Amino acid sequence: MKRVIVACGSGVATSQMVASKVSRLLRDKKVNAVVDAVDIKSIDTHIKQCDVYIAITAPTKEYPVPILNGIAFLTGIGMEKELDKLINYLK
Amino acid sequence: MFKQLFNESLVFLNYDVENAEDFIYKMSLYLQEKGMVLPTYVDAVLNREKVFPTGLPTIPFPVAIPHGDPEHVIRPCIVVAKPRVAIEFGEMASINGKVKARYIFMLVIKKAEDQIVLLQSMIDMFMNKEAMYRLDEAKTKKEIIEVLSSYLLENKKKGESE
Secondary structure, eight states: OEEEEEEESSSSSHHHHHHHHHHHHHHHTTOOEEEEEEEGGGHHHHHTTOSEEEESSOOOSOOSSOEEETHHHHHOTTHHHHHHHHHHHTO | OHHHHOOGGGEEEEEOOSSHHHHHHHHHHHHHHTTSBOTTHHHHHHHHHHHSOOEEOOSSSOEEOOOOOGGGBSSOEEEEEEESSOEEEEBTTOSSOEEEESEEEEEEOSOHHHHHHHHHHHHHHHTOHHHHHHHHHOOSHHHHHHHHHHHHHHHHHHHHHO
16 A cells, blocks of 8 residues: 655644545545654654655655645645645555 | 633733744743643744744635644643734745744644544634634634634534544
């Protein structure tokens, strides 16, 4: 199963909000994937075990997986576009 | 869950603050006095806000959701504040972006898993124009809680039935 990770500064509030939202959106679109909220401090470990990274902090370096803008899922601005990209990456 | 997190003593209308730091400082001390957070909470939130700002450019009103790491929280709650004048917060996930937050929701939480449906419906509410205009028309703390409960509890039911 494909895995999406969402990371924010504490892994407690914002990343959880986005993870649950993304997981609901994917379910509605009948896309099968696991969406996990993680702590930014452990991102290097998680990045090796995921297919897409949804960032809620400004990314400071490059990663080997596609990065999507998590803010779109928090504000609704540009959300459809990010969701389409995500679904594409998960195909 | 809603009643545990929100109550009138944690609603602030026309709140007088100079800036985001001032808000976090005053509010953290208030929460500390009420025994909701540890004395370490204030620095935890201030530092986190510096590194990972929490302003959201939501429409119709930008909001900020400052929060600290869970280990500084004793009793979870959510503070709702409408500053007298919109307060500038750093924009989340942006290097230099700023938003002028008309509402500040301070998330004093321990484990998001426990409140996730509620947190999720809060985000949905921030994007819901009708809901936010209704919130903006509320004149008293009681009305603020009523508007929040009408949107958040309704959403919560939907979330649970999924």
